[in-house]
Amino acid sequence: MRTLLILLVxxxxxxxxxxxxxxxxxxxxxxxTDDLKSTTIEGEEILLGVINLPQLxxxxxxxxxxxxxxxxxxxxxxxxxxxxxxxxxxxLMGTWCEDSQREVSPMMKILExxxxxxxxxxxxxxxxxKDTPNGIEKPFDLFNxxxxxxxxxxxxxxxxxxxxxQTLELDxxxxxxxNNYKNAYAE
Numbered sequence: 001m002r003t004l005l006i007l008l009v010x011x012x013x014x015x016x017x018x019x020x021x022x023x024x025x026x027x028x029x030x031x032x033t034d035d036l037k038s039t040t041i042e043g044e045e046i047l048l049g050v051i052n053l054p055q056l057x058x059x060x061x062x063x064x065x066x067x068x069x070x071x072x073x074x075x076x077x078x079x080x081x082x083x084x085x086x087x088x089x090x091x092l093m094g095t096w097c098e099d100s101q102r103e104v105s106p107m108m109k110i111l112e113x114x115x116x117x118x119x120x121x122x123x124x125x126x127x128x129x130k131d132t133p134n135g136i137e138k139p140f141d142l143f144n145x146x147x148x149x150x151x152x153x154x155x156x157x158x159x160x161x162x163x164x165x166q167t168l169e170l171d172x173x174x175x176x177x178x179n180n181y182k183n184a185y186a187e
Contacts (some may be wrong), residue, residue: 003091038127042117046096047125049132053118056125060095070133072113077170080114086152090122092137093146094130099162102144106168107148107160144185150175161185 034088038048057063090108095098105172112118126132130142131140140149144162150172151157161183174181 044058044096046094046127048127049125049134050136051123051125053121053123056095056104056123059103062101063105066102067109070106070109072110073167073169076113076173077110079173080110080169080176083173084111084114084116087176088151089116089120090124090140090149090151091146092124092126092142092149094126094128094141096128099144103146103163103168107146110168110172159183
């Protein structure tokens with residue numbers, strides 16, 4: 001009994017000591033300013049405008065769950081890695097949108113696992129009308145979210161719109177290999 005009590009006290013003291021460690025220098029403070037927030041007709045709070053991934057993670061209750069649930073295809077990831085060099089990615093999404101809530105975390109997990117610099121992805125959060133207060137979504141000819149756009153040398157290669165045709169990884173490969181990929185809404 002005495003040994004068990006000593007072990008328990010030791011564990012408690014060790015854990016308490018861990019909690020007092022100084023914060024890592026890599027930690028960043030994420031804020032979501034009022035100009036990034038809006039509300040839907042139903043009164044749900046949403047994000048609008050250019051956001052970053054830490055803001056999205058902080059704001060959403062669904063991001064981590066979907067991220068952790070998704071299992072990446074390791075074979076496709078190894079093929080994606082070299083193809084992502086020199087590619088610019090833009091994501092248009094709605095924090096209110098069930099499709100965005102289902103697809104965005106896996107998109108990010110795939111890109112992160114493939115070594116793409118996630119912080120370089122331009123993320124634009126739109127309203128239910130698929131717009132932003134300052135119109136930054138207009139050049140992207142947006143009609144459904146999420147829309148993941150791949151650009152090379154300033155020219156759009158292609159996009160995944162709302163959901164993948166095969167899987168996210170395989171659709172990304174089709175786009176980056178410059179095969180004749182057609183999203184669900186392409187003519």
